[in-house]
Amino acid sequence: MKRSKWYIGSLMLLLSSIVTACGGGSAAKPADAKPSDAKPAASGGEAAKPKGDPVKLVMYSWRPEDKDGYAKIVAEFEKDNPDIKVEFKPFKSTEYNTILTNALQSGTGVDVLQLRPYDGAKALADAGYLTPVDKVKGIENIPDSYLDAARGSDKKVYGIPIMLNNAVIFYNKKLFDDNGLQVPQTWDEFVKTCDALKAKNIIPIAQSGKAAYLLSTTHAVIGPSAYGGGTDFMNAVLSGATNFKDAKFVESIKRMKQLEAYFPKDFVAIEDKDAQALFYTSKAAMYINGSQRLETFETNKVAFPVEFMPGLSGKKGDPAPIATWVDGSYGIAKSSKHQEQALKLIEFIASKKFGQMYSDELTRVSPINGVAPKHPQLQKMAAYAEKNSTPYLLLTKFSQGTPTTKTTFEDSLQGMYIGKLTPEKVAEDTQASADKWFKPQK
Amino acid sequence: MTSTTFDRKAEMNLPKPPARRKRRIAKHLVHLFLLPALVFYVGFMIYPIFQALLNSLFAWKGLTRGPFIGLQNFVRLFTETPFKETFVRALGHNVTFFIGLVLTKLVVAFILALLINSKIRGKELFKTLYFVPKLLSVIVVGFLFSLILNPTYGALNTLLAAIGLEGLARPWLGDPHTALYAIIIVNSWYGFGFAMLIFLVGLQAISQEVYEAARIDGASGLKMIFTITLPLAMPSIMIMTILTFIGAFETFELIYAMQGNNGAPYFSTDVLGLYFYRLTFGSVSGGESIGIGSALAVVLLVLISCATAVSMFFFKRREVEH
Numbered sequence: 001m002k003r004s005k006w007y008i009g010s011l012m013l014l015l016s017s018i019v020t021a022c023g024g025g026s027a028a029k030p031a032d033a034k035p036s037d038a039k040p041a042a043s044g045g046e047a048a049k050p051k052g053d054p055v056k057l058v059m060y061s062w063r064p065e066d067k068d069g070y071a072k073i074v075a076e077f078e079k080d081n082p083d084i085k086v087e088f089k090p091f092k093s094t095e096y097n098t099i100l101t102n103a104l105q106s107g108t109g110v111d112v113l114q115l116r117p118y119d120g121a122k123a124l125a126d127a128g129y130l131t132p133v134d135k136v137k138g139i140e141n142i143p144d145s146y147l148d149a150a151r152g153s154d155k156k157v158y159g160i161p162i163m164l165n166n167a168v169i170f171y172n173k174k175l176f177d178d179n180g181l182q183v184p185q186t187w188d189e190f191v192k193t194c195d196a197l198k199a200k201n202i203i204p205i206a207q208s209g210k211a212a213y214l215l216s217t218t219h220a221v222i223g224p225s226a227y228g229g230g231t232d233f234m235n236a237v238l239s240g241a242t243n244f245k246d247a248k249f250v251e252s253i254k255r256m257k258q259l260e261a262y263f264p265k266d267f268v269a270i271e272d273k274d275a276q277a278l279f280y281t282s283k284a285a286m287y288i289n290g291s292q293r294l295e296t297f298e299t300n301k302v303a304f305p306v307e308f309m310p311g312l313s314g315k316k317g318d319p320a321p322i323a324t325w326v327d328g329s330y331g332i333a334k335s336s337k338h339q340e341q342a343l344k345l346i347e348f349i350a351s352k353k354f355g356q357m358y359s360d361e362l363t364r365v366s367p368i369n370g371v372a373p374k375h376p377q378l379q380k381m382a383a384y385a386e387k388n389s390t391p392y393l394l395l396t397k398f399s400q401g402t403p404t405t406k407t408t409f410e411d412s413l414q415g416m417y418i419g420k421l422t423p424e425k426v427a428e429d430t431q432a433s434a435d436k437w438f439k440p441q442k
Numbered sequence: 443m444t445s446t447t448f449d450r451k452a453e454m455n456l457p458k459p460p461a462r463r464k465r466r467i468a469k470h471l472v473h474l475f476l477l478p479a480l481v482f483y484v485g486f487m488i489y490p491i492f493q494a495l496l497n498s499l500f501a502w503k504g505l506t507r508g509p510f511i512g513l514q515n516f517v518r519l520f521t522e523t524p525f526k527e528t529f530v531r532a533l534g535h536n537v538t539f540f541i542g543l544v545l546t547k548l549v550v551a552f553i554l555a556l557l558i559n560s561k562i563r564g565k566e567l568f569k570t571l572y573f574v575p576k577l578l579s580v581i582v583v584g585f586l587f588s589l590i591l592n593p594t595y596g597a598l599n600t601l602l603a604a605i606g607l608e609g610l611a612r613p614w615l616g617d618p619h620t621a622l623y624a625i626i627i628v629n630s631w632y633g634f635g636f637a638m639l640i641f642l643v644g645l646q647a648i649s650q651e652v653y654e655a656a657r658i659d660g661a662s663g664l665k666m667i668f669t670i671t672l673p674l675a676m677p678s679i680m681i682m683t684i685l686t687f688i689g690a691f692e693t694f695e696l697i698y699a700m701q702g703n704n705g706a707p708y709f710s711t712d713v714l715g716l717y718f719y720r721l722t723f724g725s726v727s728g729g730e731s732i733g734i735g736s737a738l739a740v741v742l743l744v745l746i747s748c749a750t751a752v753s754m755f756f757f758k759r760r761e762v763e764h
Contacts, residue, residue, distance in 0.1 A: 101505060104505065119727075211702055213725075267616075402721065403729040404724070404729035407727055408524075414704075415709075420618070432523070
């Protein structure tokens with residue numbers, strides 16, 4: 001009897017130590033490390049090094065394809081900061097959120113992290129997982145509107161924006177020239193161009209619909225032709241003057257439906273890489289995506305000149321709107337025990353030196369004032385954005401809710417293409433999702 | 443076995459009083475060998491279950507746990523749009539998945555096991571060949587079949603066109619009417635070798651004398667299968683049916699690899715595992731809800747446990763009857 005009690009007691013002790021060891025889990029509160037913390041402790045998956053040895057910072061990103069470019073940028077940082085080593089750790093974009101969530105909850109594994117823009121960054125900041133970076137040197141060179149992409153509900157900035165993205169319509173200039181086609185400026189001209197290409201057995205638009213987010217990217221480019229460029233429609237939605245059931249927004253969805261005839265056969269079953277292959281092999285004439293694809297075109301050594309059209313004007317002669325948004329920023333994990341070194345890295349990311357290297361190496365537009373992109377296409381995009389940029393509304397303002405309103409919208413578009421939903425129902429479902437969390441700012 | 447060895451050693455080599463003591467210690471020491479497995483089991487199975495149960499009882503704001511809210515997450519899961527509709531749709535797909543696997547995996551595997559159990563040549567080769575898919579990773583299988591079923595350059599549509607059946611070619615994974623069934627068939631291809639081996643073990647355990655006696659009584663062919671083979675192979679059928687049920691309700695990786703986390707196209711292949719993943723971890727644009735996700739995990743656990751218990755009861759009764 002005594003012995004069995006002893007066994008049960010030992011077992012309970014063992015179980016309680018396991019539970020204690022595993023404790024925290026998803027309910028773990030973010031670590032309350034201070035920037036001046038210099039105690040040797042676990043961070044970035046390893047213990048802090050004694051003075052003299054370089055400190056290792058682990059930097060998370062969702063861009064594995066940028067690894068080579070980052071290697072050069074990191075080398076430049078390490079040259080100026082021999083006491084810091086940076087391990088760039090990219091993960092597949094679709095798995096990044098899950099991996100980051102686990103790392104932040106456990107308080108280990110990451111020091112500097114790439115933040116999803118707008119509501120993504122806000123959620124992490126509000127949950128207390130990030131260190132504010134308001135006071136970082138160089139932040140004054142980034143316009144406030146771009147810093148909004150990394151602000152918490154307390155209005156503090158928690159990340160340094162690194163890239164601006166533009167969604168555009170890329171086209172095969174040779175195919176257009178060979179077929180005597182002019183670059184369309186309005187929706188009607190665009191439809192005529194698509195008809196002309198289709199008549200010549202060329203797929204007008206290499207669109208994939210398997211990953212639904214690609215559909216909302218296309219909508220960000222096509223949509224403003226129906227509801228207008230600039231920020232008027234966005235402001236009207238945000239103020240509550242209108243909503244997603246607005247006839248203009250429904251019209252933008254109808255235009256997406258109309259494009260179905262110009263997408264590849266069975267496009268809902270094909271992936272983005274298949275769509276790209278159709279474009280690279282000149283089987284398709286146009287391809288809609290973000291400016292980050294310029295780098296992909298160069299990597300794939302596309303055999304024809306690729307040009308782009310920004311978007312479609314409401315009226316011939318008006319400046320075409322170009323969808324522009326901040327596509328990521330870098331912040332510091334509050335749980336990092338190397339706050340001082342992480343701040344140095346963040347300071348470097350806010351510098352013009354980083355902005356220029358990032359723009360040149362990775363073919364992106366930097367949000368830092370005074371950094372001009374070297375790539376001629378990027379220069380053109382920046383010029384269009386200066387004249388008439390329009391927000392990617394669903395991404396920048398409607399990435400909240402479970403599922404997010406953006407996710408609901410793009411999934412519903414997919415539903416529309418397989419005949420399950422009408423354009424009106426897509427708008428209705430999108431608004432129903434927004435109604436659950438969005439309060440108009442009257 | 444181990445304790446007997448200890449006993450013998452103790453009796454042979456040591457004087458009586460300490461020997462008895464040592465024997466007693468050794469007898470209990472054996473239990474310590476179970477501890478490492480128990481630690482893993484508790485740490486990776488029991489603890490997460492309790493953690494999920496705990497999480498499901500709290501409000502969550504993003505990754506931060508809020509106040510205790512009782513069963514509200516469960517109520518939202520079953521009563522609020524779009525959670526309830528998504529749950530019912532995904533549950534329906536899990537049921538279809540299970541029925542589909544029974545028809546395409548278990549039935550085929552049983553027939554193959556019957557053939558291999560009969561006196562055919564090269565049975566070892568067939569056994570190995572059928573088992574090979576199980577050696578591959580599910581993610582690799584998903585990737586390979588995504589290529590094979592690709593509507594533009596996939597091998598299946600190319601083959602159909604080559605033999606003059608292009609009318610049958612379709613976007614297998616992009617058509618809501620075929621996507622789920624295509625995945626069920628891929629899953630069956632992946633797992634039927636294992637099921638066949640389990641059935642084969644069950645069939646080989648049936649004494650030949652029973653068949654001989656049946657033959658003397660005039661039974662043959664299908665009658666022997668239905669009256670002798672099937673009832674006597676019931677333990678292996680029970681194991682495989684229950685494993686298939688659990689597999690069908692836990693399924694996640696293959697669909698995630700082939701159709702992404704929304705069970706494309708437009709939730710046509712969505713199942714409870716995917717739905718749990720989306721709720722708990724969100725999508726690229728966020729939208730996670732750990733509370734409702736945890737509530738779903740608890741519901742899933744209860745569902746699988748109850749269904750498994752009921753089917754075990756049913757199968758046990760069948761065994762007794764025969």
